[in-house]
Amino acid sequence: MLNYRQLHYFWIVARTGSITRACEQLNLTAPTISGQLSLLESNLGLQLFQKVGRHLELTEDGRRVLAYAEPMFEAGVALEAMIRSQPGQQPRMFRVGVADVVPKSIVYRLLAPTMSLDNPPLRIACREDKLERLLADLAIQRLDLVISDSPVPAQLDIKTRTIKLGECGIGFFATQSLAQACAGEFPGCLDSQPLLIPGPQSVVRGRLLRWLEECRINARIVGEFDDSALMQAFGTAGTGIFVAPRVIADDLLRPGGVVMLGETEAVAEAFYAISVERRVNHPGILAVAEGARHDLFQQ
Template sequence: MLNYKQLHYFWAVAKAGSIVRASERLNLTPQTLSGQISLLEDALDVALFLRVGRRLELTETGRLALTYADEVFQIGSELEEALRSRPENVSIQFRVGVDDAVPKSIAYRLLSPATSLTEPIRLVCREDKLVRLTVELAIQRLDMVLADRPMPAGTNVKGYSHKLGECGITFFAEPRLAAQLKQPWPQVLDTAPLLIPGKEAAVRGPLMRWLDLRQLRPRIAGEFDDSALMQAFGQAGIGIFIAPSVIAHEVQREHGVAVLGQTDEVTEQFYAISLERRLTHPAVVAINDTAHRELFREARKPSLAS
């Protein structure tokens, strides 16, 4: 079994850059530290350090060990902090990864039910690419990932994708830009400046195919991984932009933009990805229930727009 005291000594030396500096911080003799690290290397049958002149350098195995040691002692610090908290101040920590392709307004609307539970919830949000978030989920540093697509195919992470809902998309333009566009919908998009989601956004492919099917050739004025940044450029009049139809009124109100048109032939889908096949975490259950009962209820009704 791994000796965690020896691992801590290795971690301290790797962080300090030398045995002497680490020994001063730990109030131990250099000989003690050196001996304990040698015991760790013998037990693991690996070399963690190479001596280069008077300096110590990590081997490839040592760098790998340091990555894991960082996580071990970070989690240890979090555990210590949690145990030191007074019971009356303890709340359930709900750690969520938000794929950066998910619009901020949608993320807020989906996550807000978790903050209204009887038991207090401490919401911790991390935003990143979906692939990296699923890795964090796999090592249980996240409780849930909010994404615009199911778990990516081919990933080694054993997780489950719970569909929260889907809706069509609405096209918006800054009022002065909208006034310059004289064509009816959807021909108004032809040759007009258009801002599109980045290549990793699930809606990107269906949007481009829809435009091609209707023989619409907008001028791509920009593409954005972050939906909030795309909306900011759209608000500035750089180009037409899209957003999920369930937040169309909110986008209009917040950004002062005009609606050009809407289609249900292109849809955005949203998923809660978790390690649970059957949802049991109270916050995830609340998010799932509210999404189906309220946020996406109107989107399930037939629409005449196209």
Template sequence: MLNYRQLHYFWVVARTGSIVRASEQLNLTPQTISGQITLLEQTFGTELFRRAGRQLELTEMGRQALPYAEQMFQLGDELEAMLRAQPDTQQIALRVGVADVVPKSIVYRLVAPSMELPTPVRITCREDKLERLLADLAIQRLDLVISDSPMPPHLDIKGYSQKLGECGISFFATRALIQQHGSDFPQCLQGAPLLIPGPETVVRSRLLRWFGDLQIHPRIVGEFDDSALMQAFGQSGSGVFIAPSVIAEEVCKQYNVHLIGQTDAVAESFYAISVERKVSHPGILAITEGARRELFTGQAIDHPATDIRDQGRSHTR
């Protein structure tokens, strides 16, 4: 059976980098900590640390064990805080997993309504690959997962997908790039440098199919799993990039770029995945209702016209 005190000593040593510093933090002798970690290693028949000169470094097994220990003691801290909280300061815990392909601006706008509830909400957001998030959802480490796709049918995990909404995509570029390639959307994308989402996103295949249907061949110069990183490259003038149309105005202001055009033929969808068919968590209800009432209203966004041949009003359906 796992000895949690020994595991705690392992965790503190891994975080501080040495038994001496851990002993100062725990107010124990180095010999006590060293002996307890040795017992932990003997229990499971594997080394967690190895000597590197005067320093300790984690073994491969130690590196694998550390994230589990971190989650366990983080949950312990949250449990202690909850139990110590006074009745008039109780908070609703909302643990949200975010698939790493979902744009951060969309995540914020989806989650924001839960922070306006009469009862204070403490939000914990965790970003990861969808399958790992769903595994944590299944064992109730998460209350909700936000993704660009519904629950994959091949996973043997109990979960229910609610479609929060969908919207078309918009294309953005710097002023210099638009002046170089023109603003006759979508023909201006022919041969233009393009930054696209990574292969794990749903929108990527839809985007490439749309280009094929139009017989337009941009020059792909970058692929990004992280939409914020793609937008940063776009801001530097590396290429044209896309974002959901519902945040078009925000993207233009934040990254100092211009809207070239928009299409509803390529849609991005967003889902809330939970273990409940009928959601009862007030934070999740606020997210789903807010998405349908405020974020995904079906209204197209027109960016104010600029002096670059009115490229902000170029659209295609």
């Protein structure tokens, strides 16, 4: 028979990432927790953790066990919080993973509608990372939603529900001084000018390079960035012309800031909300999808 105390110790170690931190949370000694984990692994006939350096990482079997343990114990935590609080005062967690290639202005505008929800109120926990790692956490329900510029890669065997939030063309932005050095009409004015582009992880990168080639633009690429915010920081400092989704142009075109050299719908950038079936009716996910459809992308 499954020992739920041992399973609880496993859940805490998986959440904290180490036996030492689990000891602090549970107020137990390391030998006690280690012994109980060994018994659990023996009873299940599975290896749940593997040691990587000084840290413990879940094995594939460990991730599968955690997928069942997590909702069980999270429900207990939520129940305890509900009992201790007055009805309607306890916010519901909304755990969002953001692929690092997605512009931060897009993320803010997608998540903004969730901040005004009051039935129930939400508390957002937002984390940025590579898409593959975020999807792994989504699969074991450490996240409720992943925001990405692409659907789930076909090679990943993860059962998900993907909602296309919308798409838009891109704009080319530069400082005033750099814009003055660009001669001629757009897009010819980009020829031989310093250009900052998204890194290989971004879906829009390939489309952008093909479009430049079709327009016979001799791109002088001076920087590649997986992090869109870092690319914009370099661009606004005058390092080069940078690209950004057209729908956030107003956030960039501030007095004394950058100007837009031109735009194209031939290079479309799309954004997706990825969740698992059991989370798809989460009020935060519904608010993100509704806000994207009727506000940000106005579909």
